[in-house]
Amino acid sequence: MRVFLGMILGALLLVAGVYTYDSMQTSTVANGEVAQANRTIVNWDVAATDLHALKVRAHDDWVRLSSK
Structure with missing residues (x-):
């Protein structure tokens, strides 16, 4: 049980x-081609x-x- 936790x-x-980490990086959309090295992961x-779709499906x- 400890392993799964x-x-x-x-x-x-x-x-x-x-x-x-991603929230601290510069967006390429905001700063154009200069920010290519700082793209988010x-x-x-x-x-x-995707998370919303997973919640709806679950x-x-x-x-x-x-209901059965």
């Missing part, structure tokens, strides 16, 4: 670290859309399973 905690720390808009599956 450690894996989950590690994943959460990784995502928090990447988000913090993750496209957070796409990640948010909710729909839960409703389907609990």
